[in-house]
Amino acid sequence: MAPVVSEDYKMRKKQEILSSALICFAKKGYQQATMDDIVEQSGFSKGAIYNYFRSKDEIYFEAVNENTSSLQGVVKEQLKQLPASIDRVSFLFDTYLSNNHEDQTERALFQVYYEFRLQSSRDEKIASFLKKRRQDLFINLIRDIVTDGQSRGEIRADLDADILAHTFWGLIDGASICVVTDPDYPYKAALTQMKQMFLDYLS
Amino acid sequence: MAPVVSEDYKMRKKQEILSSALICFAKKGYQQATMDDIVEQSGFSKGAIYNYFRSKDEIYFEAVNENTSSLQGVVKEQLKQLPASIDRVSFLFDTYLSNNHEDQTERALFQVYYEFRLQSSRDEKIASFLKKRRQDLFINLIRDIVTDGQSRGEIRADLDADILAHTFWGLIDGASICVVTDPDYPYKAALTQMKQMFLDYLS
Amino acid sequence: MAPVVSEDYKMRKKQEILSSALICFAKKGYQQATMDDIVEQSGFSKGAIYNYFRSKDEIYFEAVNENTSSLQGVVKEQLKQLPASIDRVSFLFDTYLSNNHEDQTERALFQVYYEFRLQSSRDEKIASFLKKRRQDLFINLIRDIVTDGQSRGEIRADLDADILAHTFWGLIDGASICVVTDPDYPYKAALTQMKQMFLDYLS
Amino acid sequence: MAPVVSEDYKMRKKQEILSSALICFAKKGYQQATMDDIVEQSGFSKGAIYNYFRSKDEIYFEAVNENTSSLQGVVKEQLKQLPASIDRVSFLFDTYLSNNHEDQTERALFQVYYEFRLQSSRDEKIASFLKKRRQDLFINLIRDIVTDGQSRGEIRADLDADILAHTFWGLIDGASICVVTDPDYPYKAALTQMKQMFLDYLS
DNA sequence: GATGAATGAGAGTTCATTCAT
DNA sequence: GATGAATGAACTCTCATTCAT
Numbered sequence: 001m002a003p004v005v006s007e008d009y010k011m012r013k014k015q016e017i018l019s020s021a022l023i024c025f026a027k028k029g030y031q032q033a034t035m036d037d038i039v040e041q042s043g044f045s046k047g048a049i050y051n052y053f054r055s056k057d058e059i060y061f062e063a064v065n066e067n068t069s070s071l072q073g074v075v076k077e078q079l080k081q082l083p084a085s086i087d088r089v090s091f092l093f094d095t096y097l098s099n100n101h102e103d104q105t106e107r108a109l110f111q112v113y114y115e116f117r118l119q120s121s122r123d124e125k126i127a128s129f130l131k132k133r134r135q136d137l138f139i140n141l142i143r144d145i146v147t148d149g150q151s152r153g154e155i156r157a158d159l160d161a162d163i164l165a166h167t168f169w170g171l172i173d174g175a176s177i178c179v180v181t182d183p184d185y186p187y188k189a190a191l192t193q194m195k196q197m198f199l200d201y202l203s
Numbered sequence: 204m205a206p207v208v209s210e211d212y213k214m215r216k217k218q219e220i221l222s223s224a225l226i227c228f229a230k231k232g233y234q235q236a237t238m239d240d241i242v243e244q245s246g247f248s249k250g251a252i253y254n255y256f257r258s259k260d261e262i263y264f265e266a267v268n269e270n271t272s273s274l275q276g277v278v279k280e281q282l283k284q285l286p287a288s289i290d291r292v293s294f295l296f297d298t299y300l301s302n303n304h305e306d307q308t309e310r311a312l313f314q315v316y317y318e319f320r321l322q323s324s325r326d327e328k329i330a331s332f333l334k335k336r337r338q339d340l341f342i343n344l345i346r347d348i349v350t351d352g353q354s355r356g357e358i359r360a361d362l363d364a365d366i367l368a369h370t371f372w373g374l375i376d377g378a379s380i381c382v383v384t385d386p387d388y389p390y391k392a393a394l395t396q397m398k399q400m401f402l403d404y405l406s
Numbered sequence: 407m408a409p410v411v412s413e414d415y416k417m418r419k420k421q422e423i424l425s426s427a428l429i430c431f432a433k434k435g436y437q438q439a440t441m442d443d444i445v446e447q448s449g450f451s452k453g454a455i456y457n458y459f460r461s462k463d464e465i466y467f468e469a470v471n472e473n474t475s476s477l478q479g480v481v482k483e484q485l486k487q488l489p490a491s492i493d494r495v496s497f498l499f500d501t502y503l504s505n506n507h508e509d510q511t512e513r514a515l516f517q518v519y520y521e522f523r524l525q526s527s528r529d530e531k532i533a534s535f536l537k538k539r540r541q542d543l544f545i546n547l548i549r550d551i552v553t554d555g556q557s558r559g560e561i562r563a564d565l566d567a568d569i570l571a572h573t574f575w576g577l578i579d580g581a582s583i584c585v586v587t588d589p590d591y592p593y594k595a596a597l598t599q600m601k602q603m604f605l606d607y608l609s
Numbered sequence: 610m611a612p613v614v615s616e617d618y619k620m621r622k623k624q625e626i627l628s629s630a631l632i633c634f635a636k637k638g639y640q641q642a643t644m645d646d647i648v649e650q651s652g653f654s655k656g657a658i659y660n661y662f663r664s665k666d667e668i669y670f671e672a673v674n675e676n677t678s679s680l681q682g683v684v685k686e687q688l689k690q691l692p693a694s695i696d697r698v699s700f701l702f703d704t705y706l707s708n709n710h711e712d713q714t715e716r717a718l719f720q721v722y723y724e725f726r727l728q729s730s731r732d733e734k735i736a737s738f739l740k741k742r743r744q745d746l747f748i749n750l751i752r753d754i755v756t757d758g759q760s761r762g763e764i765r766a767d768l769d770a771d772i773l774a775h776t777f778w779g780l781i782d783g784a785s786i787c788v789v790t791d792p793d794y795p796y797k798a799a800l801t802q803m804k805q806m807f808l809d810y811l812s
Numbered sequence: 813g814a815t816g817a818a819t820g821a822g823a824g825t826t827c828a829t830t831c832a833t
Numbered sequence: 834g835a836t837g838a839a840t841g842a843a844c845t846c847t848c849a850t851t852c853a854t
Contacts, residue, residue, distance in 0.1 A: 814854100815852100815853100815854085816851105816852105816853105816854105817851105817852095817853095817854105818850105818851085818852090818853100819848100819849100819850085819851080819852105820847105820848100821847105821848105821849105822846105822847090822848100823845100823846085823847070823848100824844105824845095824846095824847105825843105825844080825845090826841105826842105826843085826844075826845105827840100827841100827842100827843095827844100828840100828842105829839105829840085830837105830838105830839085830840080831836100831837105831838100831839090831840105832836100832837105832838095832839100833835100833836085833837100833838105
């Protein structure tokens with residue numbers, strides 16, 4: 001029998017649940033947020049939620065990771081417009097500089113994301129998922145830019161592109177974790193200094 | 204009448220419980236680690252633990268924070284030996300470079316510490332405690348070194364000492380959170396690059 | 407969407423739990439009766455009980471007080487049939503005289519009720535609840551009858567209606583507490599004497 | 610070997626513990642008062658207390674009942690001075706009328722006593738102890754006065770002395786339980802009315 | 813004798829998940 | 834498909850009692 005509701009309809013419902021769940025996880029943390037919280041926040045019944053997801057765990061996984069890939073696509077598209085490697089790196093810093101951590105929702109997303117990452121040391125599934133994604137989407141992105149820049153003489157040739165990529169994301173993670181854990185952290189000023197250091201260092 | 208057991212005895216018991224608890228928190232996270240886990244890990248009875256601590260929460264708080272102040276004392280002592288500001292900053296980087304994140308206990312402490320910090324956005328008590336401590340022990344430390352270096356012409360005068368301090372700890376936090384969430388993170392190489400960048404930037 | 411079970415269904419479930427709880431409280435006292443006792447007595451699961459009540463305390467409160475108001479309604483209805491004040495007072499005595507303290511359930515209710523009242527000195531919530539209810543339902547009832555009787559010359563005018571009301575309930579409480587704490591107390595005989603004394607005293 | 614400390618010394622220590630315990634039981638109730646409370650209140654160590662009493666239960670039993678017998682002696686002595694039965698009954702009422710229920714300690718003693726009595730339905734040991742004591746010290750006291758008064762023509766001969774005794778103590782218990790559970794109960798006024806009724810009824 | 817640290821069974825409560833309706 | 838009442842294992846914390854010192 002053909003499904004009574006379209007796949008698209010189901011997808012939208014899932015999205016609704018996921019974004020409600022994300023709000024709950026942000027507000028209370030994964031453990032403290034209850035299915036009842038998600039029920040209340042989403043307006044769905046408990047049974048309905050369990051029709052879409054097998055467990056709270058699965059909701060967590062999907063809620064935290066639903067946006068990453070699509071965001072990446074947008075950024076990559078914009079990077080293509082920039083010919084110089086330095087400009088590309090600069091653009092990536094600017095992308096993070098434009099994050100508004102005074103916005104509750106945005107802060108919350110970051111917080112949940114870092115909590116999720118800290119889980120990785122206890123959950124092989126999370127660990128391998130994050131590791132693969134980090135390599136594919138984040139490390140390779142910078143490494144390619146750097147390698148490209150080195151081949152064009154824009155960037156010092158004596159630097160290891162891979163290490164530089166890890167350093168770059170270390171800076172981003174550093175500024176992010178600080179602002180998430182301290183609302184008064186001078187995120188923009190500090191990240192701007194990091195950008196300046198990093199760009200100076202490249203050439 | 205004299206107490207049956209000495210204060211020192213009680214202190215040692217507390218330490219034992221705290222380090223057992225830290226292992227549990229590292230293994231499972233604060234929420235997932237149960238008092239029964241701590242009972243099993245420590246060899247104490249449940250009641251005994253509650254003789255020393257009022258709640259699991261209190262154990263968490265103390266387990267995470269027990270070493271910070273004393274460690275600080277040691278570091279500050281060593282800093283006094285170094286006259287040049289640049290050398291002092293360099294020394295601080297080296298301190299973190301010497302952390303061995305392949306050691307289970309050391310990784311565990313970092314992991315639990317970052318989880319604790321992420322709690323701060325939901326727990327005003329943790330937030331204000333961490334904020335005060337970060338300012339007193341960490342931010343002021345760097346700011347004073349920088350201000351000193353600026354007055355002696357070692358460090359560029361156009362840099363804001365406070366922002367620099369926040370940037371410095373952003374780098375440390377960045378490298379730390381990365382290595383905690385990914386055992387393959389090239390911690391030493393990346394932090395060495397950060398150190399280089401930072402020192403270049405200062406002068 | 408309509409609820410899966412009716413409000414009436416839920417009401418009946420609550421009643422079932424409350425009467426099971428009352429049996430437990432009577433058997434062991436509030437503190438000694440455990441939620442597991444109530445689980446066993448009622449046949450409900452622990453979770454189910456907590457779906458209907460927030461705490462053991464709430465169950466206690468409602469179990470002790472569920473019948474009072476409705477009983478009062480019945481009694482007041484019957485009082486209206488009696489024109490003479492003396493007859494009304496007499497009827498109230500008779501109501502208590504007809505209590506069968508050899509019946510387990512009835513004894514249990516009284517016992518739990520007096521324990522509850524004794525809690526009031528330690529629990530402001532219980533105290534104010536009981537005080538208000540005693541005034542509204544019990545004291546005023548007698549005072550109005552007495553005042554009425556005085557205006558019609560049935561009852562001595564020199565007596566303070568309010569004090570008389572407190573005296574009346576003192577007699578009832580006295581006979582009740584005695585029979586609850588001693589199954590051999592000659593409840594009917596003693597209360598009959600009290601009735602006689604009281605009625606003699608009125609006129 | 611002769612005891613190192615005198616029996617009298619031990620008695621005094623026991624008294625100290627008992628009166629501290631009574632304060633605790635009054636403040637929190639038997640179940641809620643902990644041995645640690647009694648330790649704190651009495652200044653004795655836990656081990657010391659367990660040297661004098663076998664269990665918390667035993668402390669409760671003795672604390673509640675320690676004063677009754679000696680008080681009875683005093684009252685009986687005074688009754689001997691009064692020749693008329695009516696005067697004797699009147700004196701007993703006056704004894705209770707002179708209780709100051711605004712005094713915390715006195716109220717507390719009554720409260721603990723009534724709580725203890727309510728336990729009797731669950732504890733055969735308490736039940737039989739109270740029953741015997743009530744008969745020996747309280748019921749017989751009144752019955753003898755009444756019988757005496759009847760033989761001398763002071764008191765109506767058609768009244769059952771035993772029932773009258775139970776009625777008398779019902780009045781006392783009624784006024785007492787009311788004032789214990791409601792600090793605003795007009796104890797003196799109500800008990801005075803009860804006295805009047807009772808005395809009128811006797812003759 | 814005196815002490816109070818240690819014990820551990822047992823308390824009230826929570827909550828992810830299920831499944832009869 | 835949708836609902837939310839029901840489940841019960843698992844949680845944190847308590848406290849009367851013991852016993853090594």
